[in-house]
Amino acid sequence: MKKTITLLLILALVGFANAQEKTINEISSFKPRNSGTLMDKNNDVDGYYFFYEVDKLKKGDREFAIRILDNNLNDLATKSYVDNKNTVLVQSKFNNQALIFAMTNYKEKFYKLITFDRQANQVENIKIPVSKKEMRWLNAMKQTGNFNFLFPVDNKGFLFNYIRDNNKLGYGLKYVPTDGGASWDYNSPDDSKSILTLNPIEANDEVVVALEGSKKSLLSQTINYKVIVIDIKTGKFLFEKNFDRKGDPRLITNAFLTPDKNLVMLGEYFAAGDNIMKDKSEGLFAETVDLTGNVISDSKISWVDKIDPIMPANIDGKKKKRGYIYFHDIVRTQKGTYYAIGERYRKTASAGGIAAMALSGGRAGTSVTQLTITNAAVFEFDSKFELKDIKVFEKGKSRAPSLTDFGSPQLNAHALKTFGAFDYEFTQMDTKRDRFYAAFIDYERLKGAKDKFAFKAIMYNDGTFSEDKIYLEEDKGKIEYRVMPGKLGNVMLLEYNRKEKTVQLHLEKLNIQ
Amino acid sequence: MCLPVKFTDLKKLYYTLVIASLFFLCVKAQENTANSYIPENFEALKTYIENTNRTHINRIEGKYSSKIKKAFKNQDEKMIDAINDSTYFFHPTIKSNLDAVLQNIYDANPEIDSKDFYFFIKNNVIPNAACYGDGRYEINLGLFTSCKTDDEVAFIICHEIAHLVLEHSLKSVTKRYEDLNSKETRKKVSKIKRQKYGRTKAGRLLVDELYIDMLDHSKHSETQADSLGYVLFSKTTYQKNAAVTSLKRLSNEDDIYFDYDVKLDSVFDFKEYPFKSFWLEEETSLFDTDEEIDEFRLSSDTIRTHPEIQSRIDKLKKEFNIKSNDASAHTKDHLDPIKTITVPQSIQYTIDLKILDLSIYLLIQQFSEGLMTPEDYYGTMANVLKQIYEARKNHKLGKYVFQQNSFSDEKTLNDIRRFIHNLELSEIKKIGQAFCNAHSSKITNNEDFKEAFQFFKDLN
Numbered sequence: 011m012k013k014t015i016t017l018l019l020i021l022a023l024v025g026f027a028n029a030q031e032k033t034i035n036e037i038s039s040f041k042p043r044n045s046g047t048l049m050d051k052n053n054d055v056d057g058y059y060f061f062y063e064v065d066k067l068k069k070g071d072r073e074f075a076i077r078i079l080d081n082n083l084n085d086l087a088t089k090s091y092v093d094n095k096n097t098v099l100v101q102s103k104f105n106n107q108a109l110i111f112a113m114t115n116y117k118e119k120f121y122k123l124i125t126f127d128r129q130a131n132q133v134e135n136i137k138i139p140v141s142k143k144e145m146r147w148l149n150a151m152k153q154t155g156n157f158n159f160l161f162p163v164d165n166k167g168f169l170f171n172y173i174r175d176n177n178k179l180g181y182g183l184k185y186v187p188t189d190g191g192a193s194w195d196y197n198s199p200d201d202s203k204s205i206l207t208l209n210p211i212e213a214n215d216e217v218v219v220a221l222e223g224s225k226k227s228l229l230s231q232t233i234n235y236k237v238i239v240i241d242i243k244t245g246k247f248l249f250e251k252n253f254d255r256k257g258d259p260r261l262i263t264n265a266f267l268t269p270d271k272n273l274v275m276l277g278e279y280f281a282a283g284d285n286i287m288k289d290k291s292e293g294l295f296a297e298t299v300d301l302t303g304n305v306i307s308d309s310k311i312s313w314v315d316k317i318d319p320i321m322p323a324n325i326d327g328k329k330k331k332r333g334y335i336y337f338h339d340i341v342r343t344q345k346g347t348y349y350a351i352g353e354r355y356r357k358t359a360s361a362g363g364i365a366a367m368a369l370s371g372g373r374a375g376t377s378v379t380q381l382t383i384t385n386a387a388v389f390e391f392d393s394k395f396e397l398k399d400i401k402v403f404e405k406g407k408s409r410a411p412s413l414t415d416f417g418s419p420q421l422n423a424h425a426l427k428t429f430g431a432f433d434y435e436f437t438q439m440d441t442k443r444d445r446f447y448a449a450f451i452d453y454e455r456l457k458g459a460k461d462k463f464a465f466k467a468i469m470y471n472d473g474t475f476s477e478d479k480i481y482l483e484e485d486k487g488k489i490e491y492r493v494m495p496g497k498l499g500n501v502m503l504l505e506y507n508r509k510e511k512t513v514q515l516h517l518e519k520l521n522i523q
Numbered sequence: 524m525c526l527p528v529k530f531t532d533l534k535k536l537y538y539t540l541v542i543a544s545l546f547f548l549c550v551k552a553q554e555n556t557a558n559s560y561i562p563e564n565f566e567a568l569k570t571y572i573e574n575t576n577r578t579h580i581n582r583i584e585g586k587y588s589s590k591i592k593k594a595f596k597n598q599d600e601k602m603i604d605a606i607n608d609s610t611y612f613f614h615p616t617i618k619s620n621l622d623a624v625l626q627n628i629y630d631a632n633p634e635i636d637s638k639d640f641y642f643f644i645k646n647n648v649i650p651n652a653a654c655y656g657d658g659r660y661e662i663n664l665g666l667f668t669s670c671k672t673d674d675e676v677a678f679i680i681c682h683e684i685a686h687l688v689l690e691h692s693l694k695s696v697t698k699r700y701e702d703l704n705s706k707e708t709r710k711k712v713s714k715i716k717r718q719k720y721g722r723t724k725a726g727r728l729l730v731d732e733l734y735i736d737m738l739d740h741s742k743h744s745e746t747q748a749d750s751l752g753y754v755l756f757s758k759t760t761y762q763k764n765a766a767v768t769s770l771k772r773l774s775n776e777d778d779i780y781f782d783y784d785v786k787l788d789s790v791f792d793f794k795e796y797p798f799k800s801f802w803l804e805e806e807t808s809l810f811d812t813d814e815e816i817d818e819f820r821l822s823s824d825t826i827r828t829h830p831e832i833q834s835r836i837d838k839l840k841k842e843f844n845i846k847s848n849d850a851s852a853h854t855k856d857h858l859d860p861i862k863t864i865t866v867p868q869s870i871q872y873t874i875d876l877k878i879l880d881l882s883i884y885l886l887i888q889q890f891s892e893g894l895m896t897p898e899d900y901y902g903t904m905a906n907v908l909k910q911i912y913e914a915r916k917n918h919k920l921g922k923y924v925f926q927q928n929s930f931s932d933e934k935t936l937n938d939i940r941r942f943i944h945n946l947e948l949s950e951i952k953k954i955g956q957a958f959c960n961a962h963s964s965k966i967t968n969n970e971d972f973k974e975a976f977q978f979f980k981d982l983n
Contacts, residue, residue, distance in 0.1 A: 030704050056809055065723040066722065068720055075818075078809060078810075090818040109810075128811040129811060130812060130816045503918065505922070516921035519920070519944070521915065
């Protein structure tokens with residue numbers, strides 16, 4: 011904290027020698043609570059925030075400091091914020107018009123949404139009552155990593171997505187306008203007999219597209235998804251696309267609103283009656299609907315008929331079984347082509363798990379199977395969703411013990427994804443330059459040298475792919491790096507020097523060849 | 524902790540460069556085994572540093588002497604580390620010419636005990652000098668570049684010697700210990716600690732108060748050093764009004780040091796690869812404000828450590844009735860030879876430490892002002908472009924060159940940073956090649972240029 015630096019400067023000038031200086035430091039410092047990144051839907055970093063507790067005030071209040079840095083790590087603002095002592099800053103987003111912070115208060119049981127305008131003035135303060143159970147569920151959902159708690163709608167407003175404790179668990183979607191429009195709420199029915207969750211995945215100046223999941227009970231392994239389209243001006247339901255298990259089960263990975271105002275949904279399709287969490291998909295699909303719900307096109311690409319024949323051989327020339335591919339993201343370029351980014355994996359026996367099982371006489375709680383995650387794969391489709399090419403990018407094997415030996419590899423993959431078992435980190439879209447960057451962490455087994463972790467980026471630019479790599483340690487491990495998302499085309503490196511015990515943060519551009 | 528008393532007010536930029544230097548100095552440390560960064564008589568110099576520090580510590584007396592001694596304890600090791608880290612520059616031409624200026628001062632002021640004096644030349648382009656209080660002094664390369672005559676250099680040295688004579692370094696540290704540990708401060712701290720509410724705010728106000736007092740003391744010391752420095756200076760053969768002109772050289776508007784218009788869109792515009800306006804494109808910031816908003820800003824954050832230069836000049840003129848005199852009477856006998864070394868070195872150290880934004884600025888500025896030959900300029904610039912390419916390729920450029928900052932007062936430097944960071948690897952490659960192609964006919968025999976030209980040819 012800059013202010014602390016002022017104090018430290020004084021103290022450093024005279025040396026940190028006595029208790030008096032330490033006491034002064036103690037009574038004048040901000041206590042860090044937490045920090046986070048301001049990311050938009052393309053994973054472009056708009057800035058960073060730090061939340062500090064400054065002072066104890068009367069009636070259980072605290073003065074907090076919200077420090078905001080731009081995407082170049084420069085200080086932009088440090089704002090004072092007074093609220094109850096149990097306030098926690100959960101997330102922040104920017105929509106080009108305003109900056110929103112979502113706060114929760116576990117004791118007083120409410121969410122609070124605070125917005126700042128472009129002049130950094132606090133303009134709005136929305137309080138939403140909530141139960142402890144609802145908060146617990148919201149936390150659990152957030153930890154899956156695939157839950158959009160705050161969703162920015164560029165130059166319009168923000169969507170706040172939360173859990174509601176109805177007859178069964180449901181959801182609430184609150185729209186907070188920043189352009190002078192009307193606010194609204196879209197909530198799941200109070201009397202629903204299923205557990206309902208919602209995840210907004212796309213929004214423009216006309217509609218909000220959200221994925222609604224429903225299951226009978228918490229332990230149920232069957233989940234049905236449907237896409238819900240809501241009018242952004244009024245919050246009124248427009249139409250839905252149902253992909254239930256019985257009829258046409260599909261797993262939506264991504265959705266886009268095209269410039270000609272159609273909705274494109276991308277993902278994997280399954281055979282009627284299949285469970286999308288357990289069964290192996292039949293292939294990939296792209297369905298386009300207009301904003302009244304009429305299907306314009308529905309393209310399906312079967313694994314067996316279309317994908318397997320053009321799947322590249324492995325490096326040894328052998329065309330092995332496809333195994334499984336876990337798709338992390340499907341992106342659409344400005345040219346209208348699509349790229350599905352995934353990782354190959356297969357279920358294998360775990361030597362360690364088998365040994366542990368044998369030693370314990372079969373009583374060990376260890377899995378005897380594991381998922382072996384291998385190369386990254388990028389599938390290219392044309393604007394009509396015809397498969398054009400599959401590119402495989404070499405990556406070292408990594409293994410994750412199955413959570414259960416009895417579930418399908420897909421079920422394990424979905425569950426393990428939550429625990430970060432895959433090497434995939436994130437995909438960043440640069441819509442202006444029509445590029446994307448898919449990031450992975452790879453464990454490289456090097457001949458004649460110590461094996462190393464490496465950050466790898468697969469980059470698409472102007473129709474071609476290139477790769478860039480940053481080793482995560484240098485100088486025999488004296489220097490270690492952590493790679494985090496940065497502004498478009500950049501990563502933020504956290505460089506730790508073990509010997510000197512120093513930490514440095516710097517932004518580095520990824521190198522497109 | 525050593526407390527050198529600085530000559531000028533530097534604030535943000537100075538700290539930026541110091542921090543940058545700290546980051547990058549280690550980069551070259553191992554490489555400089557036999558060059559101007561490590562003195563030939565290093566062992567003797569180490570002994571000198573250790574002895575002066577020990578003598579200085581032994582002289583410390585008074586109520587807080589043991590604590591103050593602790594603060595100075597490791598200063599010798601820190602300075603030796605700094606030498607090893609290429610912080611200083613050693614060159615016989617600079618030494619012999621500076622010694623001649625010093626001799627003039629010593630001869631005129633025989634009461635000054637200069638036998639333990641040593642003037643280190645610091646790799647820093649900011650015009651500044653410092654006194655450590657034990658006989659060690661620092662003069663930045665940038666001071667020689669800014670000064671126009673021996674007379675001006677002599678006055679600044681006299682000012683630094685005055686700091687030593689007046690024991691400002693030790694007094695300053697002592698005062699800070701006294702202030703921090705005074706009954707009054709203790710009472711205030713104790714009261715704040717007992718406060719149930721608003722403790723941090725009260726603590727910060729106390730810090731502010733202490734810091735403002737420290738800054739006032741620092742300003743007072745500067746004014747004292749100006750006066751005594753002038754007394755010492757006035758006894759020399761140098762022209763007296765150089766005291767005024769030297770201070771003027773150090774004055775800068777709004778703390779902006781790099782205000783030369785470098786015209787990047789002209790320097791890097793080539794027929795085969797024209798300059799692209801998006802290389803200087805600014806990013807949209809989260810907030811649309813002209814300056815950083817800080818609701819916790821302390822009063823002391825906006826106060827300078829030194830009095831305004833103009834008020835120092837006015838005070839000196841009034842106190843000593845300094846009149847303007849004939850500028851032709853000033854001498855440059857020693858400064859000119861010094862500049863032949865320090866001008867290229869001020870660029871070289873930025874390249875060695877990979878502060879490549881500053882390298883580009885200094886190269887363009889010094890070439891435009893006729894301080895460099897075309898051969899040297901094109902050769903060094905080609906080398907800088909090669910270094911930028913290599914740093915970007917190895918994901919180190921962001922470590923060496925700061926990112927753009929929309930609040931930066933140093934607009935020119937900010938433009939260079941934006942330019943460097945907006946460039947993609949392939950664009951740096953093309954600019955490097957185009958630069959070498961455009962200027963190869965002007966080069967007769969420059970190894971840097973040849974090497975960079977071949978490097979870019981191989982890449983392209």
